[in-house]
Amino acid sequence: MTEPLRPGAxxxxxxGGQLGRMLSVAASRLGFQCHIYEPGAAPPAGHVAAxxxxxxxxxxxALRAFAQSVDVITYEFENVxxxxxxxxxxxxxxxxNRRALAxxxxxxxxxxxxxxxxxxxxxxxxxxxxxxxxxxxxxIGTPAILKTTRLxxxxxxxxxxMTSEDAxxxxxxxxxxxxxxxxxxxxxHEVSVIAARGLxxxxxxxxxxxxxxxxxxxxxxxxxxxxxxxQRTDAVLIAARILNALDYVGVMGVELFVTPQGLIxxxxxxxxxxxxxxxxAGCAVDQFEQHIRAxxxxxLGDGSRYADVVMENLIGSDVDRVPGLSRERNCQIHLYGKxxxxxxxxxxxxxxxxxxxx
Amino acid sequence: MTEPLRPGAxxxxxxGGQLGRMLSVAASRLGFQCHIYEPGAAPPAGHVAAxxxxxxxxxxxALRAFAQSVDVITYEFENVxxxxxxxxxxxxxxxxNRRALAxxxxxxxxxxxxxxxxxxxxxxxxxxxxxxxxxxxxxIGTPAILKTTRLxxxxxxxxxxMTSEDAxxxxxxxxxxxxxxxxxxxxxHEVSVIAARGLxxxxxxxxxxxxxxxxxxxxxxxxxxxxxxxQRTDAVLIAARILNALDYVGVMGVELFVTPQGLIxxxxxxxxxxxxxxxxAGCAVDQFEQHIRAxxxxxLGDGSRYADVVMENLIGSDVDRVPGLSRERNCQIHLYGKxxxxxxxxxxxxxxxxxxxx
Numbered sequence: 186m187t188e189p190l191r192p193g194a195x196x197x198x199x200x201g202g203q204l205g206r207m208l209s210v211a212a213s214r215l216g217f218q219c220h221i222y223e224p225g226a227a228p229p230a231g232h233v234a235a236x237x238x239x240x241x242x243x244x245x246x247a248l249r250a251f252a253q254s255v256d257v258i259t260y261e262f263e264n265v266x267x268x269x270x271x272x273x274x275x276x277x278x279x280x281x282n283r284r285a286l287a288x289x290x291x292x293x294x295x296x297x298x299x300x301x302x303x304x305x306x307x308x309x310x311x312x313x314x315x316x317x318x319x320x321x322x323x324x325i326g327t328p329a330i331l332k333t334t335r336l337x338x339x340x341x342x343x344x345x346x347m348t349s350e351d352a353x354x355x356x357x358x359x360x361x362x363x364x365x366x367x368x369x370x371x372x373x374h375e376v377s378v379i380a381a382r383g384l385x386x387x388x389x390x391x392x393x394x395x396x397x398x399x400x401x402x403x404x405x406x407x408x409x410x411x412x413x414x415x416q417r418t419d420a421v422l423i424a425a426r427i428l429n430a431l432d433y434v435g436v437m438g439v440e441l442f443v444t445p446q447g448l449i450x451x452x453x454x455x456x457x458x459x460x461x462x463x464x465x466a467g468c469a470v471d472q473f474e475q476h477i478r479a480x481x482x483x484x485l486g487d488g489s490r491y492a493d494v495v496m497e498n499l500i501g502s503d504v505d506r507v508p509g510l511s512r513e514r515n516c517q518i519h520l521y522g523k524x525x526x527x528x529x530x531x532x533x534x535x536x537x538x539x540x541x542x543x
Numbered sequence: 544m545t546e547p548l549r550p551g552a553x554x555x556x557x558x559g560g561q562l563g564r565m566l567s568v569a570a571s572r573l574g575f576q577c578h579i580y581e582p583g584a585a586p587p588a589g590h591v592a593a594x595x596x597x598x599x600x601x602x603x604x605a606l607r608a609f610a611q612s613v614d615v616i617t618y619e620f621e622n623v624x625x626x627x628x629x630x631x632x633x634x635x636x637x638x639x640n641r642r643a644l645a646x647x648x649x650x651x652x653x654x655x656x657x658x659x660x661x662x663x664x665x666x667x668x669x670x671x672x673x674x675x676x677x678x679x680x681x682x683i684g685t686p687a688i689l690k691t692t693r694l695x696x697x698x699x700x701x702x703x704x705m706t707s708e709d710a711x712x713x714x715x716x717x718x719x720x721x722x723x724x725x726x727x728x729x730x731x732h733e734v735s736v737i738a739a740r741g742l743x744x745x746x747x748x749x750x751x752x753x754x755x756x757x758x759x760x761x762x763x764x765x766x767x768x769x770x771x772x773x774q775r776t777d778a779v780l781i782a783a784r785i786l787n788a789l790d791y792v793g794v795m796g797v798e799l800f801v802t803p804q805g806l807i808x809x810x811x812x813x814x815x816x817x818x819x820x821x822x823x824a825g826c827a828v829d830q831f832e833q834h835i836r837a838x839x840x841x842x843l844g845d846g847s848r849y850a851d852v853v854m855e856n857l858i859g860s861d862v863d864r865v866p867g868l869s870r871e872r873n874c875q876i877h878l879y880g881k882x883x884x885x886x887x888x889x890x891x892x893x894x895x896x897x898x899x900x901x
Contacts, residue, residue, distance in 0.1 A: 192865065192878050210568050213591045216878030216891065233571045233591040466827065469875050469896050478869070487872045491896065492849065507550065507574075511836070514845045517827050520550050520574030533574065538827050538849070 190481035192216025197255030200262030201228025203521040209234045211473035229522040252276035280480040281435040285455040292334045292365045305449045308368035315356045325368040331355045333362040372442035376410040379461035380424035381475045382433045384482040390421045392490045406460045406496040436476035463496040466536035493539035504532040548839035550574025555613030558620030559586025561879040567592045569831035587880040610634035638838040639793040643813040650692045650723045663807045666726035673714045683726040689713045691720040730800035734768040737819035738782035739833045740791045742840040748779045750848045764818045764854040794834035821854040824894035851897035862890040
């Protein structure tokens with residue numbers, strides 16, 4: 186499929202969480218219907234989708250039926266098994282492509298790819314046993330952080346190493362999984378670029394936002410980020426280089442550390458990204474619609490920023506603050522329809538619009 | 544129910560067209576689920592709703608099951624039979640209330656209500672036969688317009704009377720239905736106020752927009768409207784008086800003619816309104832979310848305008864312009880997911896954001 190998808194077409198989304206939910210809403214604005222594929226019952230995205238399939242990611246028959254019912258497949262969840270992706274791709278295009286998924290699913294592959302492009306990352310080493318970890322610590326030094334190479338998400342599967350004595354406990358925390366040791370970066374702050382690439386190869390980036398984390402989870406994203414004009418240009422060029430190298434189609438989140446030695450790539454995510462939720466309040470076309478436009482083969486939309494915005498995540502019991510938030514001026518509330526409140530669970534977010542720009 | 548509805552609650556919507564569709568999307572942002580009740584198959588709102596009931600408005604059993612599955616009932620369609628409303632209201636609150644529906648369903652009742660509040664309307668007379676029409680024409684003069692008192696929508700069931708000789712043909716066009724004769728108003732332009740009233744009696748109005756019609760259907764709404772500061776205040780006061788008098792809860796569209804003798808009320812609609820679609824591009828909280836907030840007993844949201852906007856409807860084959868529109872800057876596209884293009888059918892709209900306001 187290289188022709189633009191026509192209104193009335195169906196978009197398949199792997200994963201039914203809040204990202205799938207907001208993608209489905211954006212797709213509806215362009216006249217598309219969405220079919221959500223999600224193993225868990227009663228997914229948030231199902232409240233605003235035309236169709237839901239509830240089945241495991243390993244159920245090839247369900248995946249094939251799903252693929253046959255849609256025109257193009259995208260995802261909010263990146264850890265779909267390879268055999269399942271093979272089955273889907275035999276029937277319909279998957280966007281962003283498999284290479285983007287493969288690179289971002291595995292931390293070492295990601296860093297090898299990024300450094301291969303001439304981009305800066307934290308110093309890193311693959312670690313498969315305690316001896317390798319100790320060797321890597323000698324080269325990289327402490328403090329450092331040990332992470333499983335796969336399935337990392339919101340600070341899970343990570344262990345800090347403050348001195349070499351922490352090594353055995355850190356390795357134990359990996360539970361035998363392959364890991365990567367990353368050196369600490371002395372950065373002043375973190376920014377992220379939400380970048381999009383269309384089927385025609387055109388690239389558009391949103392203005393970078395500045396991220397603050399709490400307990401390993403994104404807390405706020407503030408627009409504009411503190412960046413010099415030169416850093417702002419660098420940030421966009423880095424993102425564009427990554428997208429072009431992957432022949433990427435869709436929206437990607439690129440997290441960057443700001444250091445005196447330049448911008449260092451922390452992580453890339455081949456999907457709409459939490460740090461891009463502010464675009465719902467500050468742009469004519471938000472990151473969700475931009476992603477849908479890209480994977481549908483439409484021209485990328487106008488993502489220029491017309492307001493200063495602070496996005497704040499509502500984590501766990503933060504959602505109890507909604508009655509008060511609903512009385513605040515300039516405050517856009519987005520709740521995800523999750524019935525159970527759990528510690529660390531993303532329940533919603535608010536976008537505070539600070540002022541309009543002329 | 545006077546307590547605010549909690550996230551997770553279900554809102555029932557009578558009517559599954561584009562208004563129901565955009566209401567359902569807005570409800571999802573606040574963590575609500577929607578259940579759509581619509582006689583027609585495959586309603587546009589069903590693509591973004593948790594549940595759909597397909598049944599006629601006369602099916603009391605289906606209506607009761609629908610009511611029992613929701614926490615509050617609202618509507619995008621105003622011509623639901625009285626017996627059906629009785630059945631629904633016995634089980635769940637209907638917001639806006641029955642009085643607002645009764646007044647707006649019948650043109651003479653509406654004008655009696657408005658003039659009873661001391662507001663100006665076009666001169667009008669109830670017409671039940673040709674003799675009454677001729678008598679009314681003597682008093683009101685020509686040109687005038689004859690309309691059925693019920694079920695009027697987008698210029699249907701209307702006949703213009705340029706001279707008294709047109710009277711018999713105009714009366715025939717009513718097909719025996721009760722009608723109202725309205726005198727022409729010499730107005731410079733039409734504006735509309737999208738007004739909201741909360742369960743606590745608070746009122747909030749969006750900035751008035753200026754409407755241009757084509758062939759009896761809204762073509763564009765432009766913000767800001769051409770109004771003097773005094774007219775702007777009058778417009779808001781008129782809307783607030785109407786909402787308070789009806790003990791209204793929800794969003795209402797109030798169409799006003801601008802004349803040298805002041806603002807004249809053309810029509811009121813007890814629901815979100817086509818001339819309020821611009822709020823999706825110019826306000827932190829749009830008319831759809833404002834309506835959901837009101838009927839859910841939440842505080843009204845911040846509807847202050849931060850951009851100049853022109854909303855343009857895509858009627859019938861206008862939708863073929865979407866590929867070109869998708870390349871325009873500052874252009875927000877909203878398609879309704881209707882599969883069949885028909886002449887005069889509202890297929891979507893675009894909001895063009897002209898500039899940000901500080």
